[in-house]
Amino acid sequence: MRESRSVLPVTATGLHIERDGRRLVDVPEFVVSGRALTVILGPNGAGKSLLLRTLCGLVQPDRGRVLWGGGAPSRALALRVGLVFQKPMLLRRSAFANVVYALRLAGVPWRERKGKAMAALDRAGLAALAHVPARLLSGGEQQRLQVVRAMSVAPDILFLDEPTASADPASTGAVEDLVRRAAAAGTKIVLVTHDLGQARRMADEVVFMNRGRVVERAPAAGFFRQPHSAAARAYLAGEIVL
């Protein structure tokens, strides 16, 4: 079920996606590796989410290819690539059963699943809600559950697509806390956001995208102090970026 080779580095070459003649993603070269927490930042419609979904293997590019650990993405490797969607995607089961489902796919023996699932929920402060149907949790709790579920199978890399776009501040903090802990435990994090505050709080490294292109990629401190591109400068200054 699960291969032992790592999916890192995740590399993309010559990625090109367009719809109705409009360029959505045009990324000649993109490599995700190391342990830095990477934030993909940019205005709405910059192609951030689409790039992320392509790297995850959910979207097939029109041209170019994505490699996981030097090989083609495959179902056997899928669990090593964690994914947290912007709109929570959870099974119509309890919070606990959602985590157990992932553990089962990962080939965890059924005797160990229960304990592991409870432990994972407990670490995220969701133990009391373990048997509540996942769809009845609040938006913030659902996002935390998505992170817990993705992390329960110890992926090499965790992609998050605007995980706190519609969360209240407390939930945002809780999700960010979970992500930081995952990063500290050695999981590579790629976080897509258009929330500047979040990018400042979380990023080790910033990838700034605009109109389908990676305009700038730099260590966070340098990027926020002195962005090189005009688009990034305008974005950071709160102007409309066209």
Next chain:
Amino acid sequence: MQELTGLFLDSLRLLAGFDGNLVEIVALSLHVSLSAVVISGAIGLPLGALLAISRFPGHGAVIVLVNALMGLPPVVVGLLVYLMVSNAGPLGVLQLLYTPTAMIIAQAVLVTPIVTALARQTLEDLNAEYGEQLTAFGVGRAGRVATLVWDGRYSLLTALLAGFGRAIAEVGAVIIVGGNIDHVTRVMTTAIALETSRGNLALALALGFVLMIIAVAVNGLVMALRLTEPRSAHA
């Protein structure tokens, strides 16, 4: 008016006394229709799941066809099955005409499109909802169907009950292939038709009551399942 009241009381007496004839007819009806639903489920649920998650050339046409077949007139199904199982038909050697087996076949033909179409709709909606996360998890086709069927089990049960409602209430198909033979192939609907024409209105009315009770019970069950679904289907 007095006559009607007397008739009503007579029919209640038959019901209350568990009239042997009446019990036999009700039992055969349930046997035939439940068997037909089991067969339809065995064919329709996997077929519906397959249609829900796969895309192939002609996929849309197949769905239109299945949906159209939901409205098959029972008498036409009866006629077609009659042609198949009559002595001159391809299944003639099996000597199935005027047996409960023929009636089960006819009702299964009638109900399978209903189960297939409803299951397809249910599972397709669920797949739209689950699709990306299952893909992200690397779940294969078999695992996908299993997950969808399990998480959609309450709605699928509703599809089966809808099929049962159709089977137990139809008269056209069973009367053609069953022949309404006393103690052999007489079911509630055919008996009501016959007893009414013979003037044995008390028995017809009693059977009508049972049929309505079953119809109401099935509908109640469907409603109850729908109501419990948000709680249990998510758990």
